[in-house]
Amino acid sequence: MTPILETRGISKSYAGIGALRDVAVQVGEGERVGLIGPNGAGKTTLFNCILGLLAPDAGSVRLAGDDITSLPVHLRARRGIGRSFQRIELFTESTVREHLLIAERVRRGNGSLWKDLLGRGRPKADELQACDAVLERLGLGELADEPIEQLSLGQGRLVEVGRALMTHPRILLLDEPSSGLDRQETADLAATLRDLQGEQGFAILLVEHDVEFVAAFTQRCYVLDFGTLIADGPTAEVLERAIVRESYLGSVKRDDL
Amino acid sequence: MVLATALGEDLSRAFLQGLPPGSVYALIAIGFVLAYKTSGVFNLAFGAQAYVSAALYFQARLEWGWGILPALLVSVFILAPVLGLILERLIFRHLRTSSSVAKLVVAIGLTVAIPSLFDVLVGFEPVAGQTPTGIIPGGASVFYQPVGVYAFSRDELMAMGVAVVVMLGLAALFRFSGIGLQMRAVVESPRMTELNGIQADRVSAFSWALSSVFAGLAGVLIAPRFNTLAAPDFFNLVVVAIAAAAVGRLISLPRALAGGLGLGVFIAFANTFLPEWALSYPILAPIQDNVAPAVPFLVLFALLVLWPAVRATKEQADPLSGVDPPPPSLASHERSAGLTVATRVFAVVFFLTVGLVVFTQADVSWLFLVTQSVILSTLFLSITVITGLAGQISLCQGSFAAIGGFTVFQLSDRYGMSVLVAALIGAAVAAACAALLSLPIRRLGGVWVAIATLAFAFFFDAVMVKLPWVGGGGTSLLQGTRVPRPTIGPWDLGNDKAFLVLALVVFVVASLAVIQIREGTTGRTLRALRGSELASQSIGISPARSRVMAFALSGFLAGLGGAMLTMHQENVNYTLNFSPFAALFWLVLVVSLGSRTVEGAAQAGAAYALFEAIVLRGAVFGWIFRNTDRIPGIFPISPKWRFIIFGLGTIQFARHPEGLVEFNTRRAHRRAEALMARLGRSRAASPPEPDAPVTEESVP
Missing domain, CATH: 3.40.50.300 (P-loop containing nucleotide triphosphate hydrolases)
Known part of the structure; x- marks a missing residue:
């Protein structure tokens, strides 16, 4: 089955410094996918490349199989990419x-x-x-x-x-929806989103800091670090992997101590 | 060989010739950048500040017979910094967290108000043909030829000398004093620097005073180049300065310096070589005189459109500015049904009465003014669309209106076309021009749109108007480009009253159209875009397409108004009606009275045409006492008060962007509703019901 959203080999650099290197993500129809990573990992850059706010140096963005890499933001929106800020x-x-x-x-x-x-x-x-x-x-x-x-x-x-x-989006891109919300509000938002998704069948790509939220909400997730994908798979598994803990969760744990 | 030497001589002469004005441009550009850097204010009033110092110097020397030094001291080193301090202290300090567009609007208002205020206070009257004198004896008559090819006048040498001294002083200030660093910090975020213990107020006041001294110096130095000391010339100057400053992206002082010098030299080149080329290419002949003055505007426009770095210059809004509450929604959306009916009944009665009086009592001159106010209201609806709905400041509405007027003139003059048809064509042409203009600037942000349109207005003024197929060329401008009044079937609108009816019909139709657009999808789209461009795109709105549409609409209305005005005056009267400086006052009026409603445009039209006659000439007292002899002796008041009152009126824009009309309507509604609630209570003698919140009855 064609994924609803797919990026192939996205690379982007600012003034010679690579922000993204050869990033490929896929979101299937009706799927809830997370995108996590430490600050500066390139999450927002990838997000903006998908939305059309940034043009990638290389690679392509596909929506339901159609190449939309050169479409302006508003036309992508009309084709079914919805977003929050x-x-x-x-x-x-x-x-x-x-x-x-x-x-x-x-x-x-x-x-x-x-x-x-x-x-x-x-x-x-x-x-x-x-x-x-x-x-x-x-x-x-x-x-x-x-x-x-x-x-x-x-x-x-x-x-x-x-x-x-x-x-009527086919995929909803959510940019840190939990920021500024307390735990209860976040949980309520997640519940509402899950219900709506169940009814309408759109896919969700979630960029999020709050690991608990990602763990509870998404089925699959990607981990970005220094512009490269370092892990992907079912969320629970990914969050368990040592490499992810080191780059992302490790720092959280240290802070907790 | 001979040719080559001649060319080399021309080149070096043009280069030297360009240096003195270039150094003055550099002074202005640097003063402009100073204020911009430290307060984020795009200070269009800079030209007005230069004018004030130059005019005071001139007045002191000629009228009061002062010596050079005391006159210079008072005009440049006392008046200028004091004016800068006043502007900072009383106005811009309170706007520090306002949007850059709000600050720009206030600066535009000051551009209009300051020169008139000065003229009224000092009793200065510019005399045509009385060339201002420089700051050195024999400035224009004693020449030196240090390099051989070009003879510098004393004035020119003085200008360059002052510029060099001032630059060195400024460099020293930045290098050796702490305040230079503080000035830079304040730009980033006044609130943040204040948290760090820097007194933002002091730094900002200092740089405004300094910037103002630059303005004064430049004004006094450049004045001898003008035939007459007039405020609009100094306004042109500030556009030149912005062009120079844009070379340094408005933030770099050294580049602003280079930009100023470069522009001076570039203009001198254009002056030297264009006439020669025009000899070989006759097609250039009609514009050769006018391209040179248009160079800064072309450079500015090209920089804005072609150089992404300028566009990318971050808008100098305070990062914390988002905490200010946004403007409220329209009062008419919030009032209760009863009040709506009452307002409408009142409006109908009021206008019927006014109409009756005008049609039965008014003499020719009053009829003229009333008709003018109705036509201008139509024209001002174009500002309602572009500024009120689309949130963009356009400073070339005068050019769009002139396009309408000139089209009527050309079509009726050359092809004998019916002027009414020509007026519609003129509006369409203006719409097309506006749409075309908006294409290259569609990606520019707030302030830059204003500056690009201003550059276009000056370009139109300097070049297009002089072309035979636009303004009629050469002498026809002076002799008046005559246009007949229209006739519709049996009605001859040469009759003033009949023409007033036509003007009213046009205004009503245009108003209804604007209201439909505001309440329809287009208006909603523009409102969304003004609220958040990012979010608008995310739901499929094309910002570029919407902006082009808004410009085209606005151009259509402006062109229609310009065509009507031309028919009414049976003449285009370009300089009087449509020059960039005149059109600046339109924006000031509409913005200070209310840019978002049709009522605002109507009141601005009335204010433009009638305020002087009714209020400043004291006619209102004549009506009250039913006797023109009993008008108090203080009337007539100088018509310049129009500019002062409405110019200063823009200051409230930052706090009440909805304008005075909206602000007062809202207040009146609240009072009326409170009154009705009280009356209702006492009549029913029932337990008091809580005051209903206004929003509950709003129209969806």
Whole structure:
């Protein structure tokens, strides 16, 4: 079966210093995959190469078998790459519902200037319904009309997820979703994501610091260190391997002592 | 052989000729970079600061008969630093954590306000043709020829000498004093450096004073090159400085120095060789006079578009600036249904009354002003679109409007086309030009869009307007490019009242279109993009496409407004209506009154055309007392107060980006709602219900 997302031989260097060397990852349909590694391992660089924010020096990115390496960010998004942000990126001056609504409209391709001018640009009932259904599902129903500025960080992350869901993603890239959240909030987020994934069948690629979260949430994971993949396989196994403990978890343990 | 020597002589003469203005450009560029580095302010008002010192020097020498030294001392070494301190202390210090665009808007307001304020306070009146004098006796009449090919005037030698001394002094300051290092630290993050014990306020105040002295020096040195001492010339100067500073990516002082000198020499080359080439290539003839002054703008535009390093220069916003609360949503979205009805009824009654009075009572001159205000409101809707909706500062709306006006003129003049059709074509042409312009700058961030559009506005002003197929070329500009009023079937809009009706119809249609766009997908897309470009892309929005669309829309509205204005005045009147400096005031008006609503544009239009007549000339008192003889003696007040009041009005932009109109509407709504709640309570005599939060009744 073709993996939903695949990178082949991605390399990227900044000013001669290699940030990524020949990195190949695969995410299968409906899979939850983690990407871990110490700070500066190249996780964000890989992430940005997949999203199209950075152009890799070599290698290719494929979405469901199609080469998307040269597509701009927004076209990748339209093809089914949804994402959340480590430092949340929301649209100021908008309500919660408007965040989902704009994503819904872009997906449907309803945005033409002429339609706006003829007064057809206002939200339609079925669009609003679709947004409200997702908000309900995320437990944000009550907050639909709140200005986005009123929300807590955890709620903001949920809005990001909701916004990404409106694009009907085939894979959701989550960038450190637990940062800034406490344990309970993280667990709640993980539960919601797992449920949603069960219903809608999208895949998830998770970049995360919180090893516990990765262990509990993902089925498989990749470990990056100094721009190279040093391990991959079922999450539980990978986290047990000595090499991983040394490069990543080792430091955590030392700190604990 | 002879040819080669002649060429060599030309080259070296042009080189030497370029050095004196180049050193003044360098001074300005360095002063500009100093303020930018230490406060993150893209100080467009720098030219205004230079103007003030030059004007005071000029006034003291000529009017008050002071000697050179005292005049220089007061204008450059007292007035300039004091002005710098005032700007820093009263304005920019409080904006340190604001976005760079907010700071830019305030600086634009100051550009408009400061020269007028100075003129009013000192009683300075620029006299046409009275060339300012330099800071050395016989500056323009005594020449030296140290190298042989080019004779330097005393003024020019003085300019170069001052520049050298100042550079050495500055280098010493940075090398041997602690404050140089502190200045650099403050740039990174004022709040952070403060935590480290550096007094950011002191450093910032010091660099503003220093920067202002640079402005003053440059102003006094460059003034003898102008025929007349006028603020717009000094505004041009700051664009030259930005071009020079852009060579150093706005952060490197030595490169700004090199950039200034380089530009001076480059312009001198253009001045020397273009006329020769124009002899052999007649096609160059109409632009040869104008390319040289346009060089800085071309250089600036090219640098911005072609040199990624400039674009990549990090926006100097404080890393902690994200903690400021974002602007609130539109007041009209938050008001209750009852209040909405009340507001609409009031608006209809108000406008019917005003309309009735205007149509029955107004004489020719009032009718002219009212029509102008309606047309300008249409034009200002273009700023509502580009700045209010898309969040971009465009400083070339005047050029787009002029394109509309010139198109009407050309099509009706050459082909006898109906002016109304020509107006629509003009708007379309302006839209196309705006879209084209936005393509190369679509990836630029906030402040850079403003600067690139400003460069375009000056390029249009210096080159395009002079072309026969744009402005009519040569003399037609001066003689007035006449345009007839339209006729629609039986209606002859030569009648002023009929034309006012047309203007009103156009404005209403344009307003409805803007409202539809704001509430429709396009408006939502632009709002999303303004909120977060990254997140917008992540849901499939193409930033480039949306920006191009916003520019095209804005260009269309500006072109339409420009065409209407041209028909109304039966003339393009380019310099009066559409010059870059004039258009700067448009932005100031719209932004300080409200760039996000149609009401804001309408009030800005009214303010532009009517504020002077009604308020500054005291007509309002004439109406109140029903007798023009009883207008108090202090009227008429200088029309320059327009610029001062609205220019300074932009200062509140940083705190209330929604503008005065929105701010007051919101406050009025809150009061009205509180009042209605109280009335409702006392009438029902029921237990008080809690005040409903405003958002509960917002329109989705």
